[in-house]
Amino acid sequence: MATSSPDRTAQFPLIERRYGQPVSFWLERLSELDDTRYATLMAYLQEEHGFSRAHANTIVMYARGSQSSQRYADVDAYLATLTPTQAVTARAILTAVQQCFPDLEVVVAWNKPMLRRGSDYVFGIAAASGHLLLAPWGNGVLEQVAPRLTGLVVNKKTVQIPSDWTVDPKLLAEMVAARLDQLDARDAL
Secondary structure, eight states, rough: OOOOOBBBGGGGHHHHHSSSSOOHHHHHHHEEESSSHHHHHHHHHIIHHOOOOHHHHHHHHHHHOOOBSOOOOOOHHHHTSSSSSHHHHHHHHHHHHHHHHHOOOEEETTTEEEETTTTTEEEEEEETTTTTEEEEETEEEEEEEHGGGGSSSSSSSOOOEEETTOOHHHHHHHHHHHHHHHHHHHHHH
C-alpha cells in the first residue's frame, strides 16, 4: 500500500517486502557501483533487480542524501523559486480557478501546485525555463478545449503558456469543469 508521507523511509517496509532484502542491502549494492550517476543507479535497480521506477527512485535518492521527496512545504514556497513574472502569472491562474471553484483545495503534489477535489487531482501548474505549463487532469480534457488553445503550444497532457500570459479565466474554468464532469460521471457509476 502506498504512503502519502514525503519521508522516503516510509516506503522502506514495502520495498523490503517486495524485493526480499533490507534497504541496507540495496544501499550497499549501490555504493559498490563504479558509476554514481542517477540514470546508472536507476537502471541497475530497475533492469537488474526488477524495481519499479518509484521504488528505485526512493532508494537512489535516499542513497544520495535526500531524506524527503517533498521539496516545497506549500504553494508560496514553490512560487518563491520562480521568476517574478512566472510567480505573478501562476498565482493569478490559481486564484482564477479557485474563484470559479472554491471547493477545490490547493496542495503541493509532485513538487508542483495542484488543485484537487477530495483525493482526485483536477488541475496543476508547473514552471519551466521561459514558460509555464497548465496541466489539466483527465483524459480528453485538452481535446475538449482545443479550439480555445489556438496560438499556444499543446503537448500530450499540458499546455505551454508564456510566463507573462494574460490569464483567461474562461479557458481555465472550461478545463477544470471538464475534469470535474469526468469525476462526477465516474462517481455516479
